[in-house]
Amino acid sequence: MTLKFAPKNKVFLYVIFAIINALGNVTVAYTSKIMLDLAQYRKGKLNDLILVACVGAGTIILIMLANFIYRYIKVDLVRTINVVLKDKTMTYLVNKRDVSQKEGLSLMTNDLKQIETLKITNELMIISELVSFVISIVVGILNSWILTLIFLATTLIPGFVQKWFAKPIQKRSGQWEKANAEYTQKVSDALNGSRTTNLYDAQVPVISQVVESAKRMELALRRLNYAQQGAYEIIVAVADIFSFIIPFLVGSILMYQGWFGAGTLIMIVQLSNEFVNPIVNIFDQINAIKSTKPMWDKIEPALTYNFVASHEFSDILEELEITDVSYTVNGRQLFNNLSLKIEPGQKVLLMAPSGWGKTTFLQLLMGQLKPSHGQVIINHKDMSGNYQEAHNFFGYINQRPFIFDNNLKFNLTLGREVLDADLSEAIKLAGLSELVAEKGLDYELGEAGSNLSGGQIQRIEIARALLFKRPILLADEATSALDPAMSLAIHKTLLNNKDITVLEVAHKITDDETKMFDRIVHLDKLVAE
Template structure:
């Protein structure tokens, strides 16, 4: 059956898709709507109490005691609303927290999964961009709801008291909306320029901090700092231009609103009062309520402008929100029967790194692949892992074709890098990487990887420092081996794993990984001792 979709449906879906508020619970949003209505009654109570007291005074109705009673009732109502507003404020920031956590979790998962974004873009997205989305989009979307409720409540009360003046105020509040449209594209353009300048500045700061030792060595602190300052100037100039454009738009909208939405309606009200159609209390009440006719509309237009300024940043976050995270692949419990590389050819641009390459690795076999520097050893490992796709040839694991398929291939491999990445966290986290493992499993891999004495001396909660600053090179390499052993994958790939270590430590590391009877090892290296070579079952020399 053909489904008819109206323009309204398309608009509604598009609008909802762009709202950040969809990432909090419906229950919280319903409660926020209700508390926004209570919040809107704050100004209405003051206006209504003012009307009653002025009319009582103008027409000499009641007594002074009754006037005091009316004022006291108004004060109690305001205090009651104040307590509701405590809940309103708390809920507002709780919703912001929920959305922020969701956006950061999805964005970080996207960046880790893709591994394509530069550090500059990733850092800027996770810090500056997400913060701008919080202050200029999430908070403004929530505030628009409150402003709209203030407008609806005030208009309802106004219509009940003087429909002529209220309708006049409502009609004139539309005019600022036409002014706002002229600034939308310009604000978006300024925002894009600021976002680019901000990303560049973030990278300059990162480079400056990471390159501090190099700057100190060559006495180039001044130009390095100058590079950061230049980036800061470009970023601040772009931000100044964006803020000024938004401010100018706000001033023009405010001036138009004050003329058409206040002065003219107030003139009509004064004429009606002069002719005896309304009392002073009603006029003052409508004028006071007009702040909630005019200001919410002005604020909503300004908030829309602010939300529009986040479009370049939100577009990047939406990539992460639409991205399907790779589901964790369960460990293949099928017994490993072998790896086969069949007639593999790989070209990098116009250069053929290798062609018709064949390789077979049996369970628990230890294979050393030797080749000169620049041959493409790391590229071969990336092909085996499924990170790259060959120009020709196939790769099989357990006779299953996994050529160029990371999701299928990588679950069979652990990997030992020449320079392992160490998290600025505890020793336990760096080994387990946050996975849930038993104490006995941790103790087993610690013993097999040669970390038993370190754990015994420092403890599991020992902070290893940024980039493993509190560890030796050998300890860092053993942490990488412990990670590999903990994964219980049948093949360990070692990429120049010990080339940066001294001969004695290199031999100790090889003793650890090559004498483990439960894993196959494929190591690539261009330099290794004869004693270490003797530990391998096969050595393949590539020219």
């Protein structure tokens, strides 16, 4: 149930105002009874009828005003639960990193939207329907228990009909979810690949793929909606016959025999809407909730995921040693029994033939991958495959940095609080001073850094690494997008810093830059020059 993610005080207020909301129909029914009894048995004066009508109308107005609060609480609960679900799901996706972009995008948009529409809202409505049902039953029993029980007994019949439709609806919901995920991916591919598509004039077949997937998705959605609506129509018809016409017939016979007056019958009939309709609605809402099971199953791991923020490690490197490390992927051994010891503060250039697995080696150091054999020792502790702890020792300069669709400051700090002096120093060392002076830190970089040059994007990645002051800096083709002069300046910045250990993988590097390293390690030969 999604309501467990809402504050208890809000849920309590919702129940209170749901009770007030339910009193609207009771007020109409009870007012009708009193007025009919006064008229049928000629009790009191005409003014009494007017007074009863005025009191009833005034009560309804007060209930209407309370219903504004009721509806506000309802939409606020939906908003609150949605935010919690999005927070938990996004936390899970970012930290687990074992879900594809396609699946993650579908989870955060389509699936959570379906859960909002069909699960959260319907869970809230079930509470309202139950409250209305209970209050109407209590009032009905107090006025005519036998007639109330007759109407009540017949409301059970739609429940048996509802059970016939649960599994077919769940099946069609799963088919729609699968088709929707495929459509989302096709749209994403078409948008991301638009440049290639336009270059080779392939717009028609690419767009056709999206349209065909849209047709399959809409067909699956139509089948799901038709199954839900068909079930609803059958349940309503059964409810009308067995929960209204038949008990009304029995009530008319009892009234004809003098068991009670017209006012009581009309009151129970009026209340019977709240015997029948809530039950019908609840069954329909349960079907809608069940249709979200495929989506809920996918986000459920995120709801139980316990994210523990990394605690700060010492910024001092005492030891980095790779001992007999081997790594095999898809049956192919990239390297075998690799041993290497790095001294604190060393600047090491890592070289190997193309395809050897240099980037994979860097991922092993950070704990993103676990060696098939051997150990990665950091500060006398085995960190093999332990990304949670190991990553705190590393900064990483990627060959293809990721740029958020946000401003320059956010892309440098990643939203974390940093000292202005540290930020200014990182900007200066990374060669971004001119950009900051011209555009400012609030400069919007655009999607994937569309407002920047390749060199500026690379310098932002370097500034990030410098800003967070990790003791080990891994550089994967760190200056490949920079001109020779800027590349040399960046290497001077990185390699003359005595406080950090640098391990760099590079192909495009000048002799002057090569001479700045303390060691050159040929990983395929493990021969230091």
